[in-house]
Amino acid sequence: MQKKSFLPVLALGMGLTANCYAADNPFADVPADHWAYDAVSQLAADNILEGYEDKSFRGNHQITRYEMAQMVAKARAKASSGEDKVLVEKLTAEFQAELEQLGVKTANLERNADRVKWSGVFAQKAMKGNPDEHTWWEKELFLNVDAAVNENWNVHAGVDTKWGSKEGWNSEEGFADAYGASNVNVSSMLYQLYAKGAAFKGAFATLGLFTPGLQEGFVGNARTKGMELDYQIRKTSLKAYGGNLHEKVSDMSSAWSDAFRRHGNRGDFEYVGTGAGGTETGFKDQRLRAWGLAAEQRFTDCTTAGIGYYNLHSPVAYGDSHLGIVAVNLRQRLADAWELSGFYSHGNQHYQNKAYDVKFIYNGSPWGDKKVGGSFGYRYLGSDALIMSSVVNGSEKPGRKGWEASLWYHFMKNIQIQGYLFNGTAINKAYDNGAHRTAYFTSLLFSF
Template sequence: MKKTLVSALTTALVIGAASTTFAASNPFSDVPADHWAYDAVTQLAADGVIEGYGDSTFQGNKNITRYEMAQMVAKAMAKTDVSAADKALIDKLAAEFSDELNNLGVRVSNLEKHSDMVKWNGKLRYTYSSKRVEDEAKDDSKDKTNKDELLFRLEPTAEVNDHWNVKARLDAKTYLDSDSGNGSDDVKLKRAYAEGNYKNFSTQLGKFGLYTPEEGLVFDDEMSGAKVTFGKDLKASLYAGRLDLSDSATAKNMTGGSAHYDDTANMQGITLQYSNPAASKLSGGAAYYHLNSDSFKGSTDNKINSGVAYAKGANDEDTANIWSLNAAYNFDGISKLSAAYANNTSADNLNHSWQALYNYKGAQAENKGTWGAYAGYRYLGTNASLFGTQDAQIVGAKGWEVGANYTPFKNVVATAKYFNGKGIESDRDAETLWGRVEFQF
């Protein structure tokens, strides 16, 4: 086998460079520009697949050893931007020179190459909240609950092939006021799922984030099961799986015990959502969700947030049937007005929720100095917003919420929110100061 004039062409096919013309200077004195292998040799040198000799020669007529060929194959294996056909050729070459590659330690190198397909993102997040609720027994006084939470999150993404990825989320929490976690939830695998993306079709399988189009009015949590989405401008999403009721917004707020919410609920749902920014500033959709659990039966009579609301069950039914509508108008690409409504037709009380929000701009973690602000009114019925978003806002309460975020440094985002309102049933005054700083990586 000749040195690399033959093997260079073989490897050039691997990296798709055999017909490329270069303006760069000739890397080898013994391969003139009019040589039949000039393009391939120059490309291979530029890509680091071949190096030549210390005297700036290529010595293309010199016999090549299997060890030298294995070195070139190893370097070709490290490339990522190759076609399926070229990848097949690399695999054949790797099989042929497997012993030599093993001696070169390419098994380790290959594992390192595949590890590059796993991307790690994460954040360190500090959250402070101070909730103040009117005390029923004391005039003009409020019960105050403060929380200092520190969260460390890792989110790996592993590429399986051109269409599939595997993703996960691992959260570790501690509370700075007591320097302790929350029992078994100190370190928790929050998500682990496979995600497939095709043209006008996508799917998620496993335990994944559940944030439906109502912008956190009904669901802002995780579910275990499957989700499929198909369509282009008009998209339909189908959901089927289970939700942990002990992790619901209602259960998280309980001060009188949460035994009634230690069950899981089966959930099936469908959402229809239209959005085409190029054709219309309007977007919107509708949804229906069916949940089934013994936890929905009867009345829990457990207090929420020291009397802001009471978590009462639907009736004797073990189901929750929630339908919702949402709409948004994007004014100029930087400001948006949105609204949503949801109703649990199986519940007798606290059975509906609605919100109207105005968003202006928004902080971008990658761009220092960017910022955003929002204002809105939210009415969160406990039995309609079982898994609803509640940062400053309290499920079971109604009122105004304002907030802003800012990026003082790249990948550092600060957010502040303030809520002022009343319990829907108790009519007690409630307010929340809420702040968060995130260091993203």
Template sequence: MKKTLITAITTALVVGAASTTFAAANPFSDVPSDHWSYDAVSQLAKDGVIDGYGDGTYRGDQKITRYEMAQMVAKAMAKSDVSAADKAMIDKLAAEYADELNNLGVRVSNLEKKSDNVKFTGLMRLDGKRYNNSPVHNDDTVGTGLLRLEVNAAVNDNWNVKARLDGQTSLNQDKALNGEDKVTLKRIYAEGPLFGADTKVGKFGAFDNESLTNGGLIIDTDLTGAEFIFGNALKTKVTYGRLDTEDIANIGYSTSAADYAAIQFGYTAGKVALGAGYTHLKDNASGNTTGFTNNYGDDKVGIWNVGFDYALSKDFTFGGEYASSDADAKDVGYNSDEEKAYSAQLTYKGAKSDVAGSYGLWAAYRSIGELATIAPTYDGAEAGLKGYELGVNYMLDKNIMTKVVYFDGSEITSDTDIKKVFGRLEFAF
């Protein structure tokens, strides 16, 4: 008796729930033949917006279920090159079959791609660095906070529009960095295939020796222009544009932009990655006597570079990069060692953003001559410094990284001792 009663109650609940669900939207019920959507779908098929059933036919004389109708509407919604009249008709159909499209999970890959064509990622970063007391760097701790938002919008199957927004603040003074409380549009560019190359056009990030894990000796900053990458195992990257001279590490003035042109070659085979290239920078400000010329000795400079990475084992990688400038250090009162820059680094493992507890260690020696670099990438060594660097990055949790870097060296020209500790806590989303 008790078992029969429980069975009866359970059956009633299941049937009641099912009745409620199908009353709201039953994808298997037929659409009445005189429903307005028949004429709407017929018109869309005539206009070539949809192709009917999966076999490419539209069976005008056959009954259509709401499920089948929703499938055709989904395909129509995924189309972008339609007339205004057809677009209005599609919107009306989408509203009519909203339950089938959304609640019952009727999915078409093109529809999903179209509806999810804008993606947002980003990070929150807290940085701190402290130098020993010296004539150039005081011993204060400098703290900064950064909120970065990355936007990726799909234009079509081949092209994307990307942007980067940065907002910074001073952690020391609890106010905006440099007194500027604003969000900056750091990058905005389109990326896709053109002339047989992977192409970027707009304002994007420039990075030398991109094929190497230890690249970035010459430049790691943003510029406005175009970039073309050809090839697979052997890659050729050609970049041309303009660079704000405020972003040049050894100049730091913002009264003009410099013309930037570079060609980089990268080759990867098995355990070895090789890179080489040439970078040309020219100040396009007329009559400037306080910035570019006083630092490089001329209104233009050329920099050659080579580099390599070699996987010693599963966990160890050794790599290096060397750059040489055609500028004359004597013209600007520098030590001749400022005409070249080099870095050698031994790396153990590496932190993986999606694996909590993963980590990487490295030891390096770097000499970053100011005349052979533009905006080097390192958190320890800086332009005009040489010395040893030790570093570790560790994933506290998935997408939460901490980094600590220790630098012990000196200024290249004055030989003044410099010690520096850099720390970072980063949350990616």
């Protein structure tokens, strides 16, 4: 292979070290008064030059064009200024043939960088719950990372970090305890982690920790560690999922919220330890498992509907029995800006065995491109007709019924405010003294 002198390397070094202070020189045979000292030192600091095992530079030695191409490939990642880039491009043209031999590795690094996407939402929240009258403040940062594995598969991770007051939310335990971080008011959790891609023709699979996508999450919105399969046949989508549930006990069935009782008792929770120092065992000990099936059809551009079945195994709440739920949902566009959305579900445990939500929506989702929008509707959320619902916002948890209104407004691109106001009561009025309660959830959101 043809040999080449170090002169291009020194020229490269002088270009990349312009207007910089030289790093410490690791080479014993390049004294501080050498004309190439600054360039060689910086190239070593930038990991472009490695030298020899005896820590010498050997500047008078000839190097192969392949060795020079390796240095140019490393320098391409370091060049930042216009002058640097011009010099690197000249060297790239000179050593094009050798760089092509390294091109697979270099191209893969560039392609991998392009495949990783970051996004997220920061929210400042103010909330007031049903049982008490104090306002609870919380900050939340939700960070998403999406990476392409290949043309067919992607990996997604979502990390949820919250800052909240320690005195507790909605007469429940303190924020720190609820998120498993004792004596601190900041907590972070891995909210989602899954791989998603084509399983076979017309079918897509999701594997890992995910939120099921059946029927807009009206019935089975609890995060699941398992698998989901979505099979598309023209305008019909057949979906199925199954796995172990992965939610805080307080989100599924609350030991301190009398309004939410599965099967007429305080199901889905239990404490270990003694006195106030007890902690929630969580779902790992209770082996909560769920699965579901749904068929969803787009009949026209204005009408979609679905039917599904869900099954929850909760030994604490239902013993050896299972909660079985049948659900239907409908979304109907009424005009350009208005649509009607709703669902009805029925469980088999004969306590609060029905749930439904009907609402009128103006200008669609708050995450769309409209300036302002909102909704208004009525809900009845029986605790034995849901696993975990995507509609419990102002009403906070199943076990309640009442009216809810929402309003959202975009101040500018990626900055919006959302507000939800609920007025209702517990389905079992013995737990709410027959009184109507009001709850509000307000968030100022910055998305990126």
